[in-house]
Amino acid sequence: MSVWNKQRREEEPSGPLNTTVKPAQPALPVEVRKEAPTLSSMSNTPVGRMEPDTSRGGAATIGKAVKIAGQIYSREDLYVDGDVEGTIELIEHKLTVGPNGKVHAGVKAREVVALGTIQGNVEASDRIEIRKDAKLVGDIKTARIIIEDGAYFKGSIDIVKVEPKAAASQPRPQTASAPAPAPSPVGVAVPAGAPDTKR
């Protein structure tokens, strides 16, 4: 849980205030909990108190005046607008590097959005977005990638196809628009006697 979240919780008013605000809808807090965007600790907070954080989707935040050296492991989304050196691991969650963010780290996450600078290898199991004016130097391994015009990227891109679990047992025909399967000796189709088989 982020520091910001903790402060919000401490400021949270007690039960009677909720009933005063919405006396005619006693079931509303339950519905809000269902509609909460993430499963972070913020989901217990009444929706009106989440307003300052909606732009970052309830993510934990490292502000632009913060510098961290070491390993970061998070079970909720993370927004980095400061400096981070080391490693960042967000299993099943999203990392956003803000316009002021400078990440010199290896990154593993479900989704990565770069608006600032990332220097290091990035593994995004779902997708990575490199926005305009972002700078990424490193090797990328992901299922999908979006690069906006004006972004700077130096490195390699390895597209790793993620098979849907339900259809994993059924072979799928390969289409031109679908990302090709990850290189594997099984998938290589080089005709016998082809001139470039040495490669």
Place this chain on the structure above:
Amino acid sequence: MLRERVKSFLRGTRSPEDANSLGNGGTVPHVPSRQARTQAVETRQSRGLEQFFNCFRDQIGLSILDLGGAYQENVNFITNLGHKFHSEDFARIFHETFGQDIADQANPGRIDYFLRQSLDYEAEQFDGVLAWDALEYMEPPLLAATVDRLLHILKPHGYLMAIFHPADRKTRVPCYTFRIQGPRSLQVTQTGERPPSQQVFNNRGVEKIFQNFESIRSFLSRDSMREIIVRKRSA
């Protein structure tokens, strides 16, 4: 900060952060940035592109280096073929290193620095290199060193594609970005102008530049653009 940015925008100026946002420090004059105002966009047929990827037909998992920077279209096209995409913004590094200083392109120290910044790869790492028009703005000493390095990082029987504009130009020449639209279709966008190289890129000149390669195939388009594919010798 936001207020300053809005003010700058309304005044039509750029903040220092904006000016340096993509670079590694100072401003770079005449960088053919993707943010520069585009002057002309056209889609053209490219026999060279078609032949380049035909060279890798029926293979996947190859390493292709694109010296034109990372464009969504090129990333999609190459990764959809099952290859690994490598990106270098060659033009940007070129201008950050040399700017408009032609004389510096004969300085061995600067040449070495440039090659370490842009082509610092292991030997025989790539199956193919898309150089686009990056080579034709170089002066002969830098061009020779760059071609040597490209030869070094290509695998045996690897291929390189390059594009050269008509040889008879006298004044500043346009520079472009190249986006792959299909197996034989390129979207070409003019992004600025650069001074022409002293190097001559006619048939004889191109053959001399790539004399250490095994073979050269040349495709001349209707607008006299020359697309060439060269192949590295076997080990």
